[in-house]
Amino acid sequence: MVKVNPLGLASSVTLLMLAVAKESPWWELNIGGLAELKLSPFKVSFIAMGSNIAPPIVDYLTLGAWLMILASVALTFIGSFSDKPWSKSLLSFSLSKILGELLAVLSIPLLLYLIMGPLFNALLPFISGGGLASMEVTERSIPLLAGEGLVKLSITYMGRGAALTIPIEAKATPHLAVAIAAAALSIAARLYQTRLVKRS
Amino acid sequence: MIRLGLALLTIVLFVAPLIYGFYQYGGDLSYYLKPRIEELSLTPPTIEVVGYDSRIDLEGGRFEVEVALNVTNSLPYQIKVESLSFDVLCAEHGVKLGSGQLREPVVLGVGEHELAYLDLSLTPQGVQHVVFEHTSFNIEGPNAVVTVDLNLKIDNAKLKVKVSEVEVETTLPPWEVPIYHREAVGLGG
Numbered sequence: 001m002v003k004v005n006p007l008g009l010a011s012s013v014t015l016l017m018l019a020v021a022k023e024s025p026w027w028e029l030n031i032g033g034l035a036e037l038k039l040s041p042f043k044v045s046f047i048a049m050g051s052n053i054a055p056p057i058v059d060y061l062t063l064g065a066w067l068m069i070l071a072s073v074a075l076t077f078i079g080s081f082s083d084k085p086w087s088k089s090l091l092s093f094s095l096s097k098i099l100g101e102l103l104a105v106l107s108i109p110l111l112l113y114l115i116m117g118p119l120f121n122a123l124l125p126f127i128s129g130g131g132l133a134s135m136e137v138t139e140r141s142i143p144l145l146a147g148e149g150l151v152k153l154s155i156t157y158m159g160r161g162a163a164l165t166i167p168i169e170a171k172a173t174p175h176l177a178v179a180i181a182a183a184a185l186s187i188a189a190r191l192y193q194t195r196l197v198k199r200s
Numbered sequence: 201m202i203r204l205g206l207a208l209l210t211i212v213l214f215v216a217p218l219i220y221g222f223y224q225y226g227g228d229l230s231y232y233l234k235p236r237i238e239e240l241s242l243t244p245p246t247i248e249v250v251g252y253d254s255r256i257d258l259e260g261g262r263f264e265v266e267v268a269l270n271v272t273n274s275l276p277y278q279i280k281v282e283s284l285s286f287d288v289l290c291a292e293h294g295v296k297l298g299s300g301q302l303r304e305p306v307v308l309g310v311g312e313h314e315l316a317y318l319d320l321s322l323t324p325q326g327v328q329h330v331v332f333e334h335t336s337f338n339i340e341g342p343n344a345v346v347t348v349d350l351n352l353k354i355d356n357a358k359l360k361v362k363v364s365e366v367e368v369e370t371t372l373p374p375w376e377v378p379i380y381h382r383e384a385v386g387l388g389g
Contacts, residue, residue, distance in 0.1 A: 032363075033364030034277060034364050034366055046235075053235045053237050054236070056236070057233055060222075064213050068213045068214070090202075090206070092206075093206045093210070160371060161371065164366060166365075166366050
């Protein structure tokens with residue numbers, strides 16, 4: 001009788017749900033309605049002034065990430081119907097991919113939080129070059145993963161001053177929850193697979 | 201063996217799309233890696249004065265000017281001109297004559313243009329300055345012709361604009377509004 005890993009099947013299904021929703025972002029950042037970052041391992045777009053300005057290589061990096069999840073769906077499914085030692089490797093493959101991609105996505109909000117938050121003053125000299133005589137942050141509250149914030153800037157440009165108030169909104173979409181569920185199920189499925197293999 | 205196969209699969213799935221993309225972009229590595237910022241085009245909104253309408257009653261101490269502006273939004277975002285307030289000075293003498301403001305907020309969608317009106321009014325002291333320094337009286341037949349000729353300087357202009365959700369408060373460079381008003385007044389009697 002074939003031993004089935006139900007957690008592996010559930011993991012495979014959640015991974016398939018993620019792969020099917022290829023175009024849906026996991027996390028979104030809106031900068032004052034002027035620029036919008038939509039992020040998932042399968043698609044990254046940074047829309048500014050109506051154009052996606054992400055470098056072309058990003059489209060192919062994300063294509064690779066999507067193909068890896070598709071492969072994970074198939075390998076997890078196959079591995080879940082076996083109690084042979086090699087099945088553990090199949091589930092490990094999927095686990096490493098979903099965990100890696102989830103961590104990559106979560107690292108971007110963290111990086112942006114650091115750049116726009118604590119590191120902003122250190123980066124100001126690099127940002128305020130090219131014609132901007134001076135730029136000063138007068139108020140700043142940056143959301144980490146989800147929430148609303150505000151950046152107030154005082155800019156001197158060509159001898160004239162301007163005060164900018166930029167609202168910032170970060171949003172984690174339901175797909176991020178599915179990805180976390182998929183990662184959790186992949187961990188559980190991999191642990192359960194070890195028990196299945198040991199029993200046989 | 202299976203681990204080696206899976207490691208190879210990882211490499212192939214990662215590298216193959218990158219190589220495919222590289223050839224899709226004609227092997228131009230710098231274009232492949234660079235953000236597509238050349239696709240950004242930013243044309244600032246334009247403001248053009250389309251007309252003046254002055255309502256001058258020097259005897260009644262009234263000196264009001266309406267300036268019509270044609271504002272064109274060439275940004276890919278909605279713009280709302282929320283307020284514009286300024287001082288009105290005599291361009292020749294530098295004397296403060298009064299003040300002015302935007303009549304009402306103007307909302308411009310992408311690519312739209314709208315008329316915006318500025319209302320300028322002079323204080324009694326400002327009107328007095330105009331009467332003494334910039335007004336001439338001539339008798340032409342049965343009429344007295346009153347001519348007001350001066351340049352108003354718009355200065356200390358504070359502009360508040362909302363571009364999409366970003367609020368911008370700034371000051372504008374000074375500019376001049378030429379006023380030429382000629383009125384024939386019957387001498388009566």
